[in-house]
Amino acid sequence: MYFLCACSSILVTNEKLQTHSDLHMSWFTKFLSSSIGQKWIMSLTGIFLMLFLVVHLIGNFQLLKDDGGDAFNAYAYFMTHFPLIKVVSYGLYFFILLHAYKGIALWLSNRKARGPQRYAVQYSRPSERQSRNMAWLGIIIFIFLLIHLYQFWLQMKMGALELVDVTAYDFQVYNLYAPVKEAYSQLGYVIFYVVCMLIVGLHLWHGFWSSFQTLGVSHRRYNGLIKTIGYIYSVGISLGFAIIPVYFYLFIKQ
């Protein structure tokens, strides 16, 4: 019951807060539905997703081994069958949805907070380009994610892939390498993928530092370091993912 209550509070937006800010809510529920609590949800789910991207990228680097997909297919099997990772992956689906839902809900309530009349003269600094557009960038990333899951993950889950031998196991595993190679051989898809990775990079450019700021991790001595690591991280993730289809398109013979 307590858990359900806390869960429902995750979904509460700020407007609703005004009507039921009351006694029967537990302290934790109140925290999650407060303005700062809602920011914490965005921040913590964001940090989890940022860690996931690192793991995902390390996995994708298996594609760069010139072994016809042997290492990559073994990795794909491991990631879909190792119990601990299976549990974490359900958390991942939940956190992606939560981050997206909460982000959109906050964006809408923040637009409302501006009031019915917008400024006639809109002014913004170049440094605010990412932070002001987090919702748009996020929506594009979410759409990319749906296409991405349909294309690779769902094909494997539905058993639409053929089985191949890999050196790591003494049984056959799904050949996820085949649809990847197929997709990466189309110029249109490669361009689409690279553009999406650029957008992921822009989202992270603001998101990395922002998640620390929200948690209150801010100190004159470390702020520069956090920002620098954030910029290196976002460029690294963006470039790391983007380089693989480009490499395939240019160098791997069909």
Next chain:
Amino acid sequence: MKLTLKIWRQGGKYKGEFVTYELPNVNAHMSFLEMLDVLNEDLVSRREEPVAFEHDCREGICGTCSLVIDGRPHGPWKGTTTCQVHMRHYKDGDTIVIEPYRAKAFPVLKDLVVDRSALDRIIQAGGYVSVNTGQAQDANAIPVSQEDASKAFDSAACIGCGACVAACPNASGMLFTSAKVSHLAMLPQGHAERRKRVLAMVAQMDTEGFGQCSNVKACEAECPKEISVDNIARMNREYAAAVFTSETAM
């Protein structure tokens, strides 16, 4: 110099629209508010309703003046209130667009005047320290380190003008609230009510219809007192600490 002003008029015969005024003779030594005074004098002499705008000290310390000038609260100069903007920054033939602060929490009362009492209610919720009455304490009875005193002073420099809310794309009140929370949290005098204060002030902020901070930092860039977003991080920290450790009900 000759200027064209596009000013938001609301109330009386105006439903809420921009009205254009030509000022043929603006002296470069005037302040921005004096320029508006000249406009109003002219309007009154023509038996028209003068433009309503707020002002008080006119020396940049009271936080009464507001205005969004060409899309920026308190005009385009860094660390300056509207009353400290001077017409020498403009040149002959310029057009200036003047709007009120736009936020759901700051309803427009008339023309350029908005109701900023939401900020007062946040202060009432916890922006104070309780002190015993009677003989005044000796000034040096409570030791405060120089570092803490200057950091607290940096936060206390907030004049509560609301430019942070006006500049924020989310109309968030977090820079203001966090400056007030930080100011007292960093001083021993504020320590006794530290937890209670941050809970009460954030709760009040949440009921006033402000948006949530998304770390855009437009507030910091536009703040006439250059209050840092470090304060927001500190408030986030203070709030979480209070929520997770306070033994009283939230």
